[in-house]
Amino acid sequence: MSAHAPSVLRALIDADALTENVRALRARVGDRTLMCVVKADAYGHGIAHTVPALLRGGVRDLGVATLAEALALRELLDSLPAADSDPVGPALPAEPAAPAVSPAPAVTVASSAASAAAEDVRVLFWLHDAQTDLAPALRARLEVGCSTAEAVHRALAAAARTGLTARIHLKVDTGLGRGGLTRTQLDALLTELGALTSTEASLLRIAGLMTHLANADVPGDAETVAQVTSFREAEAQVKAFLDSVGGALGEADELETHLANSPGALGGEDIGGTMVRVGLSTYGLSPFEGRTGTELGLRPAMSLTSRVLTVKDVPAGHGASYGLTYRAREATRFALVAGGYADGIPRGASGRAQVTIRGRRLPVVGRIAMDQMVVDAGSAPVETGDEVIVMGDGSTGPSAEEWGEWSGSINYEIVARIGPRVDRVPVGGEDCAAEGEMRAGTKGDGDDR
Known part of the structure; x- marks a missing residue:
């Protein structure tokens, strides 16, 4: 390996800010599950420096866009050995303890208070197409967002090849016009799934239902109200279907429902759902025009x-x-x-x-x-x-x-x-003082909030 010459340009990544942001967000979302989106190399912050700080803040659910990102994230998580918990900060809803963080490939990462064995962290990805082989996703214990019936069938085929259960989150299009099943397509898919044999059904679990909001950063927007209404109708339909097949494809009362992004989670509207997917706010930035992260109780990382x-x-x-x-x-x-x-x-x-x-x-x-x-x-x-x-x-x-x-x-x-030639340098956190300058890996892609 060639020696790394430090760059003049440095992106300083504040681990303490990340952990504090997570705590602030958890307080805002209440008893809903908090999923932090770490796609695009943690919004340019570097997953190797970001993920340990998020684990230390109690995060157990992570989202990315692509399979490549998800596999890299799982590899990083699998490199983090379990350790005794070291609680930090004010009392929060109970969470499993999380591990010390050890070096990830090509990056030195340390954090004696990051707590959660890798197998306890859920990783969800949702951007893939007909050429994407989902077998590696199942082997890596990833959950798969499915926007089409074809994607569900690919997940089922991968499960049949590997003998592993595919845990999927159905994505419905409630108005954004990007990925997601229309109501007509959802009707047709559920009919198909209802006809699966017991052997086929045993390989598939509908673990979640998701959508994405178009205008949640505009307070009081009528389109958000319409999307929430549409989502709740789809939720009722999916839960009724799961009950109708006797839990063969998942339990209705265990269905994870998520539609709130950062503005949806931090705005005043009742977005609902059992989980929120926050991206930008994780990093201390505001999704609202005219409101700063500081006003939301966040700190830029x-x-x-x-x-x-x-x-x-x-x-x-x-x-x-x-x-x-x-x-x-x-x-x-x-x-x-x-x-x-x-x-x-x-x-x-x-x-x-x-x-x-x-x-x-x-x-x-x-x-x-x-x-x-x-x-x-x-x-x-x-x-x-x-x-x-x-x-x-x-x-x-x-x-x-x-x-x-x-x-x-x-x-x-x-x-x-x-860019990748800018050094990501961790500051703050428990062990950064001893780490010195570090390099981060390459970035991914994606644009969700």
């Missing part, structure tokens, strides 16, 4: 730092970066900062973005390039080697929300797009 590479005096009229879209109005100092759109810093924020150096907000001028950007330091006492807060919590440095506004995007995309 990622900050992005860089360094000043060079500083030089330039005369009035001197241009900055490609296209010379910016020219200095007067004699000034340009600071060159490492980081560009190849690292996930959006080029669309050119001419609007700011960074923080020595506690002062300074403008990024000209076009953001692939690897670097120019800051007009003016008379600020900026020197080569100074730390640059590219992204912070809004007070320490520009927030993900600000970067989203500057680039015409959203905070979800800002954190998820941070």
Whole structure:
């Protein structure tokens, strides 16, 4: 293995913030099960650094989009040895104890308070197609979200080949228009399942029913009310079906129902369900326009730092970066900062973005390039080697929300797009002080909230 040269760009991942966010979310969702979505390499935060902190906060349910992500997650979980529980934080609803975290492949991870044997953690994935072999999913103890009758039959076929029971979550389309069974398709599927032989039925369990909300981030939206109503109708239909087949395909009273995403879980509407799937809020960011994570009792888990590479005096009229879209109005100092759109810093924020150096907000001028950007330091006492807060919590440095506004995007995309050559460095937590700098793995995909 080749040696890793530390990057100038570092994404600092605050383990304590992640654990605190989980506790805040658990308090908000009450007795419903909390599933944290860790797809896209934990929204760019790195699953190797994120998952131990979530386990330490009591999370026992994790969701990802793709089979590849789910298998990598299970591999990570299987590398975490069970250990004695070390409870932390205020009293919470009872949860099984969780294990110390040991090194994952290619990443050193330590956490003596992360508690839960790997087999106690449920992993759900939902994005796959007719070419996806689901046998590896069953062997890895994964639960499968199924949006089509074809997917259910593939899961059943994989169960027959492996001799393992396929635990599936039926996904219904209640209005978003993406994956999911329509009511007509659900009717037809349940009829087909009702005709299974006892041997076939023994290989399949309908463990959950799920959907996804389109406008839950808009308080009081009528479409959300309509989706919730549609989901409850589908829930009643599926439970009646499970009762009608005598529990051969699962028990109605054990059906996990989930439709609330981060805005659905944190908003004021009664979304319902026995479980919530939270993505963005896990990482301390707000899914609502005009409301910060802090106002929701959350703390951003990622900050992005860089360094000043060079500083030089330039005369009035001197241009900055490609296209010379910016020219200095007067004699000034340009600071060159490492980081560009190849690292996930959006080029669309050119001419609007700011960074923080020595506690002062300074403008990024000209076009953001692939690897670097120019800051007009003016008379600020900026020197080569100074730390640059590219992204912070809004007070320490520009927030993900600000970067989203500057680039015409959203905070979800800002954190998820941070590139693989940016070092993920854990801070906080029980053992991070002894760990030093660490590398994280590659990112996955997906866009659910």
